[in-house]
Amino acid sequence: MTLDFSVLGYWILFVVSIVEALPWVGILIPGSVFVLAFGVLSAKGIFDVGDLIWFAAIGAIVGDHLSYYLGRVIDKKNLKSKNRLLNKILTAQYLEKGKTFVKKYNNKSIFLSRFTTHLKPIVPFVTGIAKIDIKTFVLWDIISEFLWAGLCISLGYFLGNTFNVIEEWSTRTSIFMLFLVAFIIIIRLIVKSGKHSLLLLSSIIKSVRHSIASNPDIKKLVYSYPKFFQVLQKRLDKNKFYGLPIILLSSAFIYVFFLLIGIVEDIINVKQIVAADIRIANLLAIFHNPELIKFFFWITLLGNWQTIASSAITISILFYLWKKQKYILPLWISILGSQAFVLLAKLIFHRQRPDVAVYAENSFSFPSAHATIAVAFYGFLAYIWLRHCQKNNQKINILFSSLILIFFIGLSRLYLGVHYLSDVLGGYLVGLLWLIMAISISEKGAYHKQLPLWISKKKIKFISSFLIIIEVIFYSGFANIYQPPIYLQSKTEKKIIINSVDTLFTNKDLNHFTETLIGNNQEPLTFVIAAKNDQQLIDSFNKAGWYLADNTNLIYIIKLAQAALFNENYPTAPMTPSFWEARINNFGFEKPTDTSSVRQRHHARFWHTQFKTTDGYDIYVGTASLDIGLKWFITHKIDPDINTERNFLFQELLTTGLIIDAHKKPFVKPMIGKNFAGDNFFSDGEAYFINLK
Known part of the structure; x- marks a missing residue:
């Protein structure tokens, strides 16, 4: 049943993408909202993101080409005089806006209009009237539609994941917020589409109300219960x-x-x-x-x-x-x-x-x-x-x-x-x-x-x-x-003394897994390391050829996006934060693969715990995985075999000569699962317990 609904959904999206690109209907249909909604549903696992992008983009391309050819075949004089319905919707003022836009940006108007809510249905039509070269139109149209579809679906996907978080703690609130946002967006789109759309909508509502009021059965019902209807x-x-x-x-x-x-x-x-x-x-x-x-x-x-x-x-x-x-x-x-x-x-x-x-x-x-x-x-x-x-x-x-x-x-x-x-x-x-x-x-x-x-x-x-x-x-x-004292340094934690790294998880309250935003378990921890301090941990990774990741801030995120877009190397690229015991990882370490691209990299996340051994060593826990590519140019996809990456990182650290004692032992039960981004992984449940010199 789910499969049938999914297949039908793809074709509905395809048809909507065609129709919203037509000049007469597209003025009234907020196509981007529909596409965004399908992106939200993809976060629920109902649709595949890649397939949605294809169906939305191809549908929009077909619709734009229909609009373009309509513009070429419709004579300007017919447009001005012969079709009343056409003139009601496509007013001279609205057409003039489209013509001004095309005249101002020339060929680029085909691309830019797709991201302009009130002009995207009319610009392909106007370019047809203007007889812009078909090859130029096709090139710009294909680029714009795939970019538009990718952005809308991806944004919807991440909104959907956000709604999943909200649903965990307030179903009623999430529904209320969803309808509020949808209402605001619809009102905004209606106002943007012009006065003629409001008049048309008002006319439809009045017609429906008049039809109901003039219905003989309704009149009879009102006559039978006059007091009730007066109240x-x-x-x-x-x-x-x-x-x-x-x-x-x-x-x-x-x-x-x-x-x-x-x-x-x-x-x-x-x-x-x-x-x-x-x-x-x-x-x-x-x-x-x-x-x-x-x-x-x-x-x-x-x-x-x-x-x-x-x-x-x-x-x-x-x-x-x-x-x-x-x-x-x-x-x-x-x-x-x-x-x-x-x-x-x-x-x-x-x-x-x-x-x-x-x-x-x-x-x-x-x-x-x-x-x-x-x-x-x-x-x-x-x-x-x-x-x-x-x-x-x-x-x-x-x-x-x-x-x-x-x-x-x-x-x-x-x-x-x-x-x-x-x-x-x-x-x-x-x-x-x-x-x-x-x-x-x-x-x-x-x-x-x-x-x-x-x-x-x-x-x-x-x-x-x-x-x-x-x-x-x-x-x-x-x-x-009014300037209250501002402090950016984190509060000092009270240290808990334990005998060794092996005794850390005898405390059953400590989670053996990393966590999602709402506290669900994802990948298990695969490393427990005792080091003198933060600097020794960083030095050991540096000696193994690994880099300390940059902090997650806007400047570095833009730099990461640029490197990902142009398939460049960025050995200290910031990482998506992860949680353990509700805390963000303190360190991110990474090493480029042979591709020398930020799209593929070895990476590990480590947390500085509040535990300390009797000989004064701090305890760190961490995970390791391999990024094998980008998902929709937004986030990384990991190799599901996290065992191999765990072993790879251990061998890298072993070559530094800084390890005095290390052993691997069962830590959790063998398992398969998914991380916060929906990537599959499997684990044999073992972890390395390491003491640095």
């Missing part, structure tokens, strides 16, 4: 607060409340949540650097109580000046209510802050007060702005700007290491509850008459500008003055 009509009246608005707001409040209860329940009962929280915090910690810390510190101060209090006072004065007093009470209810709720929740849950915090916070962790106020305060300001904005494009920009601000305030708490992911999501939901209450109060007052201004608009604008400037100056000054 229903009142409840669905969008012009009265106690009609449709109160139903929507109440439903949203109840749903968000149960989402919050679900997160609290999962934090208490589901181990994977705690596992994912700790690992995500540790993962973000490896990207800490002074520049980004300063940037996110400025962002996080937008959620500090000093900034919120001064901003709320300023905005309350502005509401009073502009005779919008109805918003003052809801604003303060949203702020004070949400923060009181957070304070109470912190006292109830007593959740400790992450160990990787960049600076000290004195309160408990769950939920995040900054994430809460980001939604409760900035969300309410966005609501007011949307309420008084008339243009749809401006509304979309306001919505996206406010969502980005709220997202970055939450992200700043994660990056600075002062909160776990579930703290931030819980804070968002608490803020959303109080935002809904504030909106409900505001909407009730929205049906009252607007009071006249008591001074001239010119004076109010001057005073408003002055107050806003003062607030910006206050925030800037506060951000420069």
Whole structure:
């Protein structure tokens, strides 16, 4: 059954890719969203990524060529006068945009249009009208379609893996977030596609509603139960607060409340949540650097109580000046209510802050007060702005700007290491509850008459500008003055003394495996090494011809991507972080293969444990594997035979003459499995226990 569905899915993707490239239909169909969705499904194992790229790319190429030939055969005069339906969808303004784009970029427009949402269905059509050489069109089209398909499917695949993580700790939240993102994307695409698309969609909805209302059976049903339908009509009246608005707001409040209860329940009962929280915090910690810390510190101060209090006072004065007093009470209810709720929740849950915090916070962790106020305060300001904005494009920009601000305030708490992911999501939901209450109060007052201004608009604008400037100056000054002590060095661990490397795993609480982001086991450890210190471990690998991998930061990642793209050597390329006991590996070692390409390499990851032998040697654990190529030019694929790579690394270390004692023994049961990237591996379950000189 799965096979049949998969085969059908490939052909559905093929047809959608064709249709969305046609000028009449492609304007209305968000093809990239469909392709992205199939990429998400591939992360579930339903589809193969490579096959999806082929079907999407070939379908888009076929659609573009159909559009191109339609442009060549349709006469411009027919386009202007004879087909009403065609002229309704392909307006002169829309065609002119396509022509301007083609004229500006010439042949490159074929490539660039594929990555321009509102122009990609029309440019192949216009190039056909312009009679651009078919060979040129084919070349640029094939390149763009395969690149587009690869990017969309790959992005979907990694989004799918992200959803898998989210599902582990909150199915309800993941569904809510998925639908929210999908809704925003669809609205954005509809607005981008132009006014004619909105008019067409509105016309379809009105036609359907009229057809239902005029149906004889429906009329008979309404006549038979007049009181019921009168009550229903009142409840669905969008012009009265106690009609449709109160139903929507109440439903949203109840749903968000149960989402919050679900997160609290999962934090208490589901181990994977705690596992994912700790690992995500540790993962973000490896990207800490002074520049980004300063940037996110400025962002996080937008959620500090000093900034919120001064901003709320300023905005309350502005509401009073502009005779919008109805918003003052809801604003303060949203702020004070949400923060009181957070304070109470912190006292109830007593959740400790992450160990990787960049600076000290004195309160408990769950939920995040900054994430809460980001939604409760900035969300309410966005609501007011949307309420008084008339243009749809401006509304979309306001919505996206406010969502980005709220997202970055939450992200700043994660990056600075002062909160776990579930703290931030819980804070968002608490803020959303109080935002809904504030909106409900505001909407009730929205049906009252607007009071006249008591001074001239010119004076109010001057005073408003002055107050806003003062607030910006206050925030800037506060951000420069308020500087808590920042520490980048990791906390020193208390060492546990053991007799030797062989006795390390007599402690049954220690994991014998590396771990995924949510704490599931993957490859088993294959090395346990006793060394005097970090430098001796590094020196032993260097003497064996292995390189210490660069840190994982943006500069080195770009350098790695460049080397992978051009098939170049990069002997110290950064590695994908891995987890053991919820901690990121401390060291990555690698050695190029005979290909001298970053696409293939020997690599090993090692962790510095908190254990020390009686003679003062530190204990390190690690794994080794062989990268045999790239998967979709994004990540490496490993050779499934990790036994051979383990033995290879041991022989390399043995040649250094730095080993005084070593032996291999059974460590775990023989097994087969998959790593975090879905690569298969098999192991005989043995590990090397090594003592360096």
